[in-house]
Amino acid sequence: MTRARTRTPSWRRRLGFTRLGRWYVGFTIGVGLAAVNTGNNLLFLVLGLLLSSIIVSGILAESSIKGVEVQRRLPEVAIAGTPALVGFAVKNRKARSPSFSLEVRERGGDVSGNTFLVLLPPASTQEASYRFTPSRRGLHRLEQIEIVTRAPFGLFEKSRPIDAPSEIVVFPQKVSPPELHTDRLMRQGDEGTSNIGVGQEVHSLRDHRPGEDVRAIHWRTSARVGRLIGIDREQERRRRVCVVLDQRGLAGDSLERAVEDAAALFERELDQGGDVGLAISGETLPAASGPGHRAVGLSLLALLEVREGMTAPIPDPYASSLYVSGRQ
């Protein structure tokens, strides 16, 4: 959640005409000219109504946006091409006066979106959200939140900007993992290590220790040698995969597709229960698993760039490597 910090002075307002407002003001000027020209008292009365509506409109618009606070709630995960909800908690701090017709929208920054509240009762908070569909991966900056009202008549648009700088990392677009040839994919199952531990494969045989689980007895050997022989098993380690992406020489669409393929492979291997690492030019993510690791890996791919003088990726020597190349 991002709390709106008010570095922008709280008195700052922006005022603009709506289309209706322009017509209304034009009409008021016309009636004013007619009243002054003819001296007709009743036209002065109509002019009074028109001017009074403008004044009342200004006062109520100010009362609507005054004392309203907004907190932005960013989504935990945002993926390019997939809608995500950005929430606003809108609070009316005024004790008696409600706020009408409030639009809360993003201003500046890379993200645009808005939401609308018909009525915000006094001393209350309402949740509202807008749908944001990022068109690209990477870092998206959010700058200001603008509280806008056209209340009560829709003649003018009055707004109050609030500084609420924030950032959101948009993960690469989800695509199907590429079909890899066998020479590229040296798939391996859970493999043993040379250490004694918990696993399926037999590491060595030794004399049975009193009190040990009977399931650890190797019955056939025990029968042959005439005493109880126990089994030590090999410690198994999880399947370990490293997704390798050399982005040097890639640009534009081919770079984006390569990143999307790498993300798809990274996620697929994690979903299948392996420890997955990532090797890209200039950076390496050691193999691991879990939601935190998934987020770190996808963030690394989301922020991937091509720069001059980058070094080649260094794959994990103890893992199967999945090489991703740019496709057309």
Added chain:
Amino acid sequence: MIDLLRLRRLNLASAQSWAGSLAVACAFCSVAAGGELALPIVVAFPLVLGLALAYGDRVAGKYQWAWTALLVLAFGTEVVLVILGSEDPVLAAAQFSLLLCMHRLWHRRSERDEHLLLLLSLLMVCAGAALSAELLFGVSFVAYAICATWALALTHLRFEVERRSEAPRRDLLPRSLLARLAALAVLGLAGTALLFVAFPRMAFGGLRRHPAASRTAAGLSDHCSRVARAVTSTA
């Protein structure tokens, strides 16, 4: 109508529609108060208003060619009458704005239609101000100020909500909102009175309209005439 009076089951759309119609009715009263409008229009307008409220949704957007032909014909007639000198230009403009308003009453579908309707009603009030100095104008004006405030605010709210809703909304209108809008209307009226009194009076006198009939009655005219001589007697 009963729902309207009891404020039951009144949603934003129907409240806005009723408020707009009431504002137009008040504007009509203000322009009809002068008694200079042609009789067919005076009879037809309330009928059209009632029928449009009942059946307007069914014919909205239909028979546009017929309406256009009728309006062109009416405009031509008014222009000819003004050129021939048999009709006052202000009266002709008022009658034509009434015809335009009748047309718009049958075609209320979008926010733009509602705004045009309110603009036409405002034109009618201005025409009424130029045509009549009756007390009835004052009463109609006060009623118009209240209804038009409701109509303008509800139009804004209704279309803001509808613009942002994926499905048509039929939310019931909270009574508190109506009460606040009534308070807003009273505030507007107070402002009107204040500005009316405070606005400096000047008159350039160009294109000033002189009433045809010199009937003398108590009212809101900007002319003052002595109609009786007071006699004081001492015993």
